[in-house]
Amino acid sequence: MPARTMFEKIWDTHLVHQESGRPALLYIDLQLVHEVTSPQAFEGLRLAGRKVRQPGRTFATMDHNVPTTDRSLPILDPIAKQQMQTLTDNCKEFGVTLYDLNSEHQGIVHVIGPELGLTQPGMTIVCGDSHTSTHGAFGALAFGIGTSEVEHVLATQCLLQSKAKTMEIRCDGRFSPGVTAKDLVLAIIGTIGTAGGTGYVLEYTGECIRALSMEERMTVCNMSIEGGARAGMIAPDETTFEYIKGRQFAPKDFEQAVARWKEFQSDEGAVYDKTVTIDVAALAPQVTWGTTPAMVADVTRNVPSPGDFTAEVEQKTVEHALAYMGLKAGTPITDIRLDRVFIGSCTNARIEDLRAAAKVLDGKRVASHVHAMVVPGSQHIKKQAEAEGLADVFRSAGFEWREAGCSMCLAMNPDVLEPGERCASTSNRNFEGRQGKGGRTHLVSPSMAAAAAIEGHFVDIRDWN
Amino acid sequence: MEPFRVHQGLVAPLDRAHVDTDQIIPKQFLKRIERTGFGQFCFFDWRYLDDNLTPNPAFVLNEPRYKGASILLARENFGCGSSREHAPWALSEYGFRVIIAPSYADIFYNNCFKNGMLPITLAHETVDDLFRRVHAKEGHRFTVDLTTNTIEVDDDHTLSFEVDDYRRKSLLEGLDEIGITLQSEEKISAFEAEYAG
The missing domain is CATH 3.30.499.10 (Aconitase, domain 3)
Structure with a gap:
């Protein structure tokens, strides 16, 4: 074969x-x-x-x-x-x-x-x-x-x-401190574009991916769709098996299952229809500035101008996006002031995400003009976070501690941005009106969201304490 | 499903790239438990001013010349984002039977065919040209013929398009896919009997 x-x-x-x-x-x-x-x-x-x-x-x-x-x-x-x-x-x-x-x-x-x-x-x-x-x-x-x-x-x-094509996203190197799986996937989408993965199934490979926890891998695969790919996958390994072991629906004969699971690896010499390489060591924390997840930049950069793009359609799209976002081209990302912070969603509401945010918040207070909330991904996570003392850290910092759900990721429930409100969000979509009509969403990692809550504007988590 | 064979209709140009399904049908309207009732909310946030009542005069579909349009001319990556089938339900109930764009998001594209709506993919330059023609001539109508895979743009200008054979047949015949798959009942049962996973 x-x-x-x-x-x-x-x-x-x-x-x-x-x-x-x-x-x-x-x-x-x-x-x-x-x-x-x-x-x-x-x-x-x-x-x-x-x-x-x-x-x-x-x-x-x-x-x-x-x-x-x-x-x-x-x-x-x-x-x-x-x-x-x-x-x-x-x-x-x-x-x-x-x-x-x-x-x-x-x-x-x-x-x-x-x-x-x-x-x-x-x-x-x-x-x-x-x-x-x-x-x-x-x-x-x-x-x-x-x-x-x-x-x-x-x-x-x-x-x-119909069978999709395959795209390998090879992630070489390791994260520098302060850079997370969320930054990686945002950078990937920034590279391939929101339609780059259309018609493909993505397989994330490389040294960086192997070193990721299951929570981090889920963050990466979660946003595959924002790059246009219906599916994103990562080959199972000991990290995967260890995560599943002992869970309620884990196979009874676990060893036998693991032996079978180990076969689901791409063979040496398997051919992908396309390969994209990402230099992980060079990544900085990412912040979206526009109305698609591909409109993203390093936190150290400025909001781009329509003139930075070549195609006319793209220039128009950027112009619309900046108008909607109420942003002026050339504004440093770290000067963007926030009204709201949302930590939650199927992208970043797992226990590791809450730990990362709580670590940043410990002993600090949310800026007085910022309304911040945490929505755990599940009741189990909520309970675990309460047992670990994370809920207390969030509450003492001035965050609201909520029950589990999708919440303000798509704002179908009462958790909604008011028109014009600007939000740092750990979710996956910054489309117009996604978090409420007229609301402005910036996608970031949990630690970046937490630091932004404290300062009231974005900061580079790498040189902030 | 209602079959799709030939459709003639007024064309409306939506000149924006990456129109996502949150724009096509905003989430606050996804709470209905029926397949109907979504047309009134199609493009809601663009269609109405902040009072949610007054039609936004700046939104192209509100221009009198595009009233009654049933063919939507769109830009790249149309229908990206959420998998909500409410998006084609809303477009269809609003009156659209055909969409023409350079590219679509996969899930949305697939969902259109399940609802008797034809998404046609044409080259960027061709779509550019169609935008120019539709802007130039008020009341511009196309005739889209799925039996011949052609679009009659003007008397002297006909384009051809490609669509996957199976999807084409499904639309032409208005097939009930579940019914067809259930005809493979023996194969599914045989698979399940052998299957270890």
Whole structure:
């Protein structure tokens, strides 16, 4: 057999059927479900008189819509409440396990999958959410799908797929102090562009990736979609196996599973359709200044001007972005003043992210004009952070300490920016209106967000104390 | 799904690159549990002024000359961001049956076909030219014919486009994909019986 990439190996082991001139029929190991993109899929099943084929491969939680305030209080938004109730009813009717608002396992769908040990190497994983790419950190092929496809997988446990091309993102070297996985993935997106990965599955390789923790790998894979790639993946290794070991849904015969998982590595000599190399040692902390994640710069730089770009369409896009962001070309990034700070999301709301932010905040106070909040990725993380004393650090620094959910990453719940408010956010998208109509989002790492909260403007975490 | 064969309609130009699905249908409208009712909120944040009531006169789709448009001319990487199928639902209910752009985000592109909407990919220069033509002539209509893979732009100007054979057939026939996959029931069951993962 010719040398294959990890993606090709997973593809081959899940191929149910391939007819020429048609997309492949691919078996799906795990579907994760949440309240926003599933109601129409379940309704479709009901109308056609179909069942969920494999309820045991289907897990649901509530995350997008949920309030992050006191869970004992009633939900004030009647439409959000109805959507959550609909998920409850659907899961009951179709026999799907649900971790609802009152469950100790509730959290952001891409945080709880790995946390519960559901996410495993070599799997195919889908969810009606573009950040499903997160699970690729475990050496799984994981990607976001639309609601019609959610219904397709519920009914058939399969998906019609055309084979994507492969792109290796080789990350050579090691981080200098203060530079994180978030800075790496922002720099990658800055390099390939928001559509650079369209049609590709990314595989992150190299010395830097091998040294990353699972939390850091998830941060990197999570934002693959912001570079246009539906999936990003990292070959499993001891770090991966160690993370999964002992978790609720980890395989009973763990050693046997590990032996099988070890096969999901790209073979020596496997050919990628494209390779991009990143010099990690040269990376600085990153801050986005515009309205796509690719509009990003080193914290030491200035806000660019439309004239810095060559194509006319690009110049216009930058002009729009600066107008929306209320930024003047040439302004040093460190002069950008903030109103809000948000630490959370499926990109950066795991325990390591909270530890990194708390380390920066310890013994300090948030600037008086800044409103700051932390939203842990899951109930488990919340509890763990409370046990480790991190919650106290956040509270003493003046941060609000909230319940788990997607919160202000997409601002479907009441956590929203006011028009014109400027926010340093550890989330994944800085699109216009993403965090609230007229809101201005700058994407950064958790430690950069924490330091910005204290100073009230961005700082270079490398020379700040 | 309603089949798509030939569509003639007014063209509206949306001259912005990287239009993401948060613009097409902002998140505050994703709480509905139906597939319908999203058209009224399509491009909401661009379409209305800050009072959320008054149409924004600066937004191109609010110009009287583009009222009733059913073909959207767009720029690169259209539909990037979130996987929400609410985006094609909203566009479709607003009245669009065809989108023409140099490139699309993968998930959005895929979602269009599931909803009887045809996203056509053309070269950058060709799209540039179409923008010029649509700006120049009020009431410009195209005829998009999926049976011949052509767009009649003007009487003397017809373009051809390519689309994957399977997707084309699905649209032409309005196929029920789940129904088709379920015809492979034996193959799926055989796979599951053998499958170790």
